[in-house]
Amino acid sequence: MAAEMLLLLASPLAGGAVLALVGHRGYAAEVNAGFAIVTFGAAARLVARVIADGPLSAFEEQFFVDSLNVFLVALTAFVAMTTSLFSRPYMRIERSHGRVTDAGMRLYHSMYQLFTFTMLLVLTTNNLGVMWVAMEAATLTTVLLVALYRTHASLEAAWKYFILCGVGIAQALFGTILVYFAAERILGAGIGSLLWTHLAAVKADLEPTVMSIAFVFLLVGYGTKVGLVPLHNWLPDAHAEGPTPISAVLSGLLLNVALYALIRFKVLTDGALERPFASGLLMGFGLLSVAVAAFFLSRQRDIKRMFAYSSIEHMGLITFAFGMGGPVASFAGLLHMTVHSLTKSAIFFAVGHAAQKNGTQLMDGIRGLVKVSPTIGWGLMLGTAAILGMPPFGVFASEFLILTTAIAQQPWAAPILLVSLGVSFAAIFSKVQAMVFGEPSAARLPHRPALVPVFTHLALVLLLGLYIPPYLADWYRLAARLIG
Amino acid sequence: MLQHYGPQLVNLLAAVLLLLAFAMLSQRRILSLINLFAAQGLVLFLATALVASITGQPHLYWSAGLTLLLKVLLLPWILHRLIRRLNVKWDVETLLNIPTTMLVGIVLVILAFNLAAPISQLAGTVTRSTLGIAMASVLLSFLMMITRSKAVPQVVGFLSMENGLFFAATAAVYGMPMVVELGVALDVLVASLILGVFLFQIRERFDSVDTRHLEKLKEH
Numbered sequence: 001m002a003a004e005m006l007l008l009l010a011s012p013l014a015g016g017a018v019l020a021l022v023g024h025r026g027y028a029a030e031v032n033a034g035f036a037i038v039t040f041g042a043a044a045r046l047v048a049r050v051i052a053d054g055p056l057s058a059f060e061e062q063f064f065v066d067s068l069n070v071f072l073v074a075l076t077a078f079v080a081m082t083t084s085l086f087s088r089p090y091m092r093i094e095r096s097h098g099r100v101t102d103a104g105m106r107l108y109h110s111m112y113q114l115f116t117f118t119m120l121l122v123l124t125t126n127n128l129g130v131m132w133v134a135m136e137a138a139t140l141t142t143v144l145l146v147a148l149y150r151t152h153a154s155l156e157a158a159w160k161y162f163i164l165c166g167v168g169i170a171q172a173l174f175g176t177i178l179v180y181f182a183a184e185r186i187l188g189a190g191i192g193s194l195l196w197t198h199l200a201a202v203k204a205d206l207e208p209t210v211m212s213i214a215f216v217f218l219l220v221g222y223g224t225k226v227g228l229v230p231l232h233n234w235l236p237d238a239h240a241e242g243p244t245p246i247s248a249v250l251s252g253l254l255l256n257v258a259l260y261a262l263i264r265f266k267v268l269t270d271g272a273l274e275r276p277f278a279s280g281l282l283m284g285f286g287l288l289s290v291a292v293a294a295f296f297l298s299r300q301r302d303i304k305r306m307f308a309y310s311s312i313e314h315m316g317l318i319t320f321a322f323g324m325g326g327p328v329a330s331f332a333g334l335l336h337m338t339v340h341s342l343t344k345s346a347i348f349f350a351v352g353h354a355a356q357k358n359g360t361q362l363m364d365g366i367r368g369l370v371k372v373s374p375t376i377g378w379g380l381m382l383g384t385a386a387i388l389g390m391p392p393f394g395v396f397a398s399e400f401l402i403l404t405t406a407i408a409q410q411p412w413a414a415p416i417l418l419v420s421l422g423v424s425f426a427a428i429f430s431k432v433q434a435m436v437f438g439e440p441s442a443a444r445l446p447h448r449p450a451l452v453p454v455f456t457h458l459a460l461v462l463l464l465g466l467y468i469p470p471y472l473a474d475w476y477r478l479a480a481r482l483i484g
Numbered sequence: 485m486l487q488h489y490g491p492q493l494v495n496l497l498a499a500v501l502l503l504l505a506f507a508m509l510s511q512r513r514i515l516s517l518i519n520l521f522a523a524q525g526l527v528l529f530l531a532t533a534l535v536a537s538i539t540g541q542p543h544l545y546w547s548a549g550l551t552l553l554l555k556v557l558l559l560p561w562i563l564h565r566l567i568r569r570l571n572v573k574w575d576v577e578t579l580l581n582i583p584t585t586m587l588v589g590i591v592l593v594i595l596a597f598n599l600a601a602p603i604s605q606l607a608g609t610v611t612r613s614t615l616g617i618a619m620a621s622v623l624l625s626f627l628m629m630i631t632r633s634k635a636v637p638q639v640v641g642f643l644s645m646e647n648g649l650f651f652a653a654t655a656a657v658y659g660m661p662m663v664v665e666l667g668v669a670l671d672v673l674v675a676s677l678i679l680g681v682f683l684f685q686i687r688e689r690f691d692s693v694d695t696r697h698l699e700k701l702k703e704h
């Protein structure tokens with residue numbers, strides 16, 4: 001156990017150090033992909049161990065893997081790997097277009113690995129304080145990447161990202177201090193009072209007033225990173241202005257991981273309080289995010305901005321599902337986390353190449369993709385169909401479960417959800433259709449685009465819509481029981 | 485002697501901390517703002533060291549030392565260097581409505597005290613009465629970040645918010661475990677270095693470090 005855990009965290013950390021030195025060389029993209037593959041291998045070994053032996057902990061309980069985070073570890077390492085494969089030709093094309101300097105490439109590759117490291121640290125640590133530190137570090141590793149192109153818009157986006165997430169995450173630190181305060185009264189001072197497993201064992205005895213105040217601060221803090229409305233302002237800008245591989249990992253990984261942190265605290269807060277306080281807040285913020293994002297979607301002109309709003313919408317839907325709680329809704333929420341992450345990163349891969357081919361991110365400038373490059377065109381079309389919840393893709397299954405549970409448990413919310421999903425369907429579908437079909441406007445690229453990751457992700461999403469492997473379903477069920 | 489007067493001395497230092505937070509809120513000169521930030525760090529160091537000697541918690545001495553190193557020496561030094569190289573050392577910001585800002589600040593303090601009251605009742609620390617002040621200085625730094633339009637004062641606001649949080653941890657639970665405190669300190673240090681790099685990029689692009697230039701990205 002300890003060996004796999006060590007490799008899982010050491011591989012991206014070492015990658016960050018190595019690439020800080022050689023990140024601008026011609027072979028750097030391969031080195032980057034190599035480290036990502038090793039990390040994924042370690043994650044796969046870890047998952048195999050968990051399948052065989054059940055939940056595990058390592059290094060005096062400082063790290064632990066249970067049914068809630070094991071699939072997120074695998075997902076994070078997987079998407080980090082495929083994105084590094086996509087970024088190989090993508091960044092070469094950007095380099096030959098002269099948009100990135102040598103120093104920029106070093107920064108990009110090194111920070112990519114360190115970002116992966118912080119994500120995996122948030123997921124595997126048992127210490128809620130370390131979780132906060134890693135989450136803040138995740139902002140720090142990506143903030144200079146958002147500003148990589150040094151344009152007016154990208155500098156502005158990065159500044160906004162830094163300030164909003166910095167202020168937000170400070171609130172989460174205060175929440176963490178309060179949780180430690182509540183735990184210290186029972187478990188005594190020291191590191192043990194910050195370990196989630198220890199806290200979960202005594203969650204019913206935690207002081208309810210303190211826990212409810214703490215949860216509000218944590219929701220504001222980590223909710224900013226999840227992109228919940230009205231704390232979402234940084235998200236569309238950061239997604240639109242940074243390099244596309246970063247947009248893909250922000251949407252596919254960072255949002256999920258921030259939500260994961262929130263869920264861990266929800267479990268503790270629910271245990272301490274008699275009434276459904278945390279659930280109500282999550283449902284409210286989730287629903288607001290779905291509704292507001294849906295109506296902003298139709299007003300977008302930049303393709304990456306549009307899909308960023310779509311991420312806000314889906315994170316809202318997942319938050320709402322966890323707020324409802326119960327075995328079905330939590331199961332659906334976990335499934336939706338998985339399929340959204342895979343689909344959205346696939347879409348960003350396709351969008352990235354489409355924007356490179358047309359030399360613009362404005363949707364009016366992108367036309368006739370399917371004629372110039374059938375694979376990019378169909379990749380984008382299928383990805384869009386998947387994210388909009390068309391059967392038989394996995395998103396359909398999870399959205400269907402969330403909607404039917406909402407109709408049964410929270411009938412007041414069902415119409416709002418249905419209208420929002422309808423509006424976003426109309427907005428996204430009409431815009432993507434115009435881009436994929438129609439008269440072409442694209443140029444040739446100096447390097448071959450990477451489309452294997454796009455179709456690998458979409459195939460997995462399709463598979464999850466048709467058949468969920470039994471161990472995966474078991475994890476979802478166990479984790480759903482944990483979430484409550 | 486120390487057991488007797490110690491807690492009152494901590495309260496006094498907490499009051500000074502609150503006063504400094506208000507002073508930063510109304511300070512228009514960037515150079516003075518950084519000096520106020522350093523003074524805040526110094527008060528924080530004194531308060532932490534005092535709590536450490538009252539309670540005899542060994543790790544609090546370490547975090548007091550860390551505060552002295554990071555918030556009194558290193559960060560102000562980085563900021564001083566930064567404003568000298570950015571050539572904004574003598575800049576004066578035009579702040580609208582200082583009286584209104586102060587009044588909003590007072591409302592925030594009352595809010596913070598009300599919010600902290602139920603928590604400090606439960607706390608068993610000698611410093612529990614200062615939790616309200618800690619929360620108030622977090623909120624005041626937040627207000628400062630909102631009301632400023634230049635980048636450096638916003639950064640100072642961000643750092644002083646972290647000071648407030650650190651004080652809150654000392655007041656409520658005699659500080660977080662050492663691993664966490666080191667991690668937070670590392671994050672703050674890296675954040676200020678990155679911000680430094682970032683400010684140069686902004687200046688290079690816009691010829692000024694006024695964040696009012698950074699308001700183009702909006703929904704149409």
